[in-house]
Amino acid sequence: MNAIFYFTGTGNSLYIAKKISEKLKNCELIEIKYNQEYKINHDIVGIVFPVHAYGLQPIIKNFLKLNEIKANYKFAIANCAGGPGNTLLDLYNLNKTFNYIDYILMPENYSILKNPISKEQAIKFMENKKENLKKIITNIQNRKNYLNLNKKFIISRLFFKIINKSFIRGLKHSVKFFKVDKTKCTGCSICSKSCPMNNIEMVNNLPLWNKNCIQCFRCINICPEHTISFTPITKNRNQYINPHISPKELIPK
Ligand SMILES: Cc1cc2nc3c(=O)[nH]c(=O)nc-3n(C[C@H](O)[C@H](O)[C@H](O)COP(=O)(O)O)c2cc1C
Ligand code: SF4
Numbered sequence: 001m002n003a004i005f006y007f008t009g010t011g012n013s014l015y016i017a018k019k020i021s022e023k024l025k026n027c028e029l030i031e032i033k034y035n036q037e038y039k040i041n042h043d044i045v046g047i048v049f050p051v052h053a054y055g056l057q058p059i060i061k062n063f064l065k066l067n068e069i070k071a072n073y074k075f076a077i078a079n080c081a082g083g084p085g086n087t088l089l090d091l092y093n094l095n096k097t098f099n100y101i102d103y104i105l106m107p108e109n110y111s112i113l114k115n116p117i118s119k120e121q122a123i124k125f126m127e128n129k130k131e132n133l134k135k136i137i138t139n140i141q142n143r144k145n146y147l148n149l150n151k152k153f154i155i156s157r158l159f160f161k162i163i164n165k166s167f168i169r170g171l172k173h174s175v176k177f178f179k180v181d182k183t184k185c186t187g188c189s190i191c192s193k194s195c196p197m198n199n200i201e202m203v204n205n206l207p208l209w210n211k212n213c214i215q216c217f218r219c220i221n222i223c224p225e226h227t228i229s230f231t232p233i234t235k236n237r238n239q240y241i242n243p244h245i246s247p248k249e250l251i252p253k
């Protein structure tokens with residue numbers, strides 16, 4: 001039996017995990033939950049996750065610290081919109097037992113930085129990256145040993161580290177930046193149900209954010225009324241959910 005553990009904000013990582021699992025026989029897909037311990041003893045084990053602020057997402061760090069991965073072959077695939085920064089190296093430094101580490105480019109979901117592309121453009125974007133994903137899948141099927149650690153000059157690594165540290169430090173202040181347009185919110189609670197950190201309470205039919213946000217950007221992008229903003233910059237920006245993933249698949253079980 002094989003297993004792929006994934007974490008996703010807006011479905012890109014789930015899309016990749018699904019594509020790999022389709023080609024590996026007897027493969028279960030398991031969502032990584034914060035602070036959860038798993039019994040991992042499989043033939044092939046993979047993890048798939050997004051890059052956040054040039055580094056390893058806290059949820060992935062937490063997963064790797066809590067869990068011993070017993071497997072004959074281990075792979076880790078990151079995905080990002082521009083570049084992985086120190087992510088792959090951070091991962092390797094936490095766990096040196098991976099056989100294969102690599103990354104792939106996917107559409108941007110960080111709407112603070114850039115307006116996410118439309119559904120049609122995202123489909124085209126992924127079509128253009130099809131061969132890259134195919135190559136990664138073939139490498140995994142062939143149990144290739146390869147570590148793409150994206151090693152850069154020390155000065156770039158330092159830059160990535162500073163950005164990542166300030167991002168991680170700032171996470172607890174995220175709550176200040178969420179706003180909901182009360183005139184448009186229907187109280188459907190999809191934002192609350194979909195948060196992987198269980199960080200959104202519904203109070204008087206309106207979402208209320210707590211302090212455990214990891215900025216996965218799911219709530220902002222999944223709201224059917226497009227009524228959640230994170231700083232005024234995101235207010236008039238597109239929403240992004242991977243076009244091959246249904247919002248229902250992003251609601252934690
Ligand atoms: C908070 C945050 C930080 C991000 N930082 C980076 C980054 O440093 N480099 C990059 O190339 N993409 C970055 N991205 C973009 C995502 O890594 C990319 O869109 C990814 O495919 C999203 O995957 P998901 O849908 O599985 O969450 C960031 C996204 C978010 C939400
Ligand atoms: S998902 Fe949107 S409409 Fe539904 S409760 Fe949350 S903010 Fe309101």
Ligand code: SF4
Nearest residue numbers: 195213214216217219
């Ligand atoms: S509050 Fe929103 S952005 Fe923060 S972890 Fe939950 S779903 Fe992700």
